[in-house]
Amino acid sequence: MTQTLMPDVNRAGCPSRVILEHVTSRWGVLVLAALLERSYRFSELRRHVDGVSEKMLAQTLQALERDGFVLRDAQPVIPPRVDYSLTPLGEEAANLVAGLARWVEHKVPDVQAARAAYDGTKV
Amino acid sequence: MTQTLMPDVNRAGCPSRVILEHVTSRWGVLVLAALLERSYRFSELRRHVDGVSEKMLAQTLQALERDGFVLRDAQPVIPPRVDYSLTPLGEEAANLVAGLARWVEHKVPDVQAARAAYDGTKV
DNA sequence: CGGTATCCTTTACGATACTG
DNA sequence: CAGTATCGTAAAGGATACCG
Numbered sequence A, B: 001m002t003q004t005l006m007p008d009v010n011r012a013g014c015p016s017r018v019i020l021e022h023v024t025s026r027w028g029v030l031v032l033a034a035l036l037e038r039s040y041r042f043s044e045l046r047r048h049v050d051g052v053s054e055k056m057l058a059q060t061l062q063a064l065e066r067d068g069f070v071l072r073d074a075q076p077v078i079p080p081r082v083d084y085s086l087t088p089l090g091e092e093a094a095n096l097v098a099g100l101a102r103w104v105e106h107k108v109p110d111v112q113a114a115r116a117a118y119d120g121t122k123v
Numbered sequence C: 001c002g003g004t005a006t007c008c009t010t011t012a013c014g015a016t017a018c019t020g
Numbered sequence D: 001c002a003g004t005a006t007c008g009t010a011a012a013g014g015a016t017a018c019c020g
Helices: A013-024 A027-036 A042-048 A054-066 A088-122 B016-024 B024-036 B041-046 B054-066 B088-121
Strands: A071-076 A082-088 B068-073 B082-086
Touching: A013 A027, A013 B024, A013 B068, A013 B088, A027 A042, A027 A054, A027 A071, A027 A082, A027 A088, A027 B016, A042 A054, A042 A082, A042 B082, A054 B088, A082 A088, A088 B016, A088 B054, A088 B088, B016 B024, B016 B088, B024 B041, B024 B054, B024 B088, B041 B054, B054 B068, B082 B088
Parallel strands: none
Antiparallel strands: A071 A082, B068 B082
16 A cells, blocks of 8 residues: 555655645636636636636646536536536635735735845845 | 736736745745744755755745745855745745645545546546 | 647756856 | 756747637
8 A cells, every 4th residue: 555644745746746736826826716706707717817828727727627626517508608616625725825815915015125125235 | 106006916917926926836835834844954945845956946045035035044154054034924925825735735635536536527 | 608739939947067 | 055057858838720
């Protein structure tokens, strides 16, 4: 039996690392945070998460769906309609990353001040 | 006067996005989480965060230092000794990302079950 | 509408060698 | 020890075109 107990993000090759990277990926964070408010259709999400390409959005959603964070509901209508929402597991993840995102938004001035100080002493 | 109020991670070009990317970067997360426990020397950190290269560790630490999350204490001794620790701001960030990392470690089995189910229906 | 396929560019990253 | 510099590869990502 292989080592399945005690996942550790500090160990290279630990499955937890890949999951963490999905959740903290550039677009993964923003998608999860968006879906925390409400469910979105593909193109809605694409407009909401400014700058994401179709390709990356599809890729991000697939990874999150496969990991059990996102639920994909494709209705067999014409034109097609696909709704994305969070699973209970995804909601937990989304709360954590959305908390981080909101904290960052709130601390932008502090970071900019730190950068100004850093750049000042380093020139 | 330019738009400095209401940072929004959903808007491309918003400074909050770059900060968020530093904090959620592949190695940024692990470095912040490590420094939450205690301060580390460069090579200690390199061993602790398994798999990180010298280059990426240096680059990550510089970004985090410039953003005001990490404090770099270089003692003028031979051989050189440099200690890295968290600023108060960095401690807040680290608590959030470490919380996320611990949550992921805890949920590894759930994700693996979700993947098995997903891969099962998709083949 | 909600994607996929293809191509191409850019960035990330790692390995190695070197320096104060 | 704590980096920097250089190089090469691999992966990320964007643009466009196309399909069910």
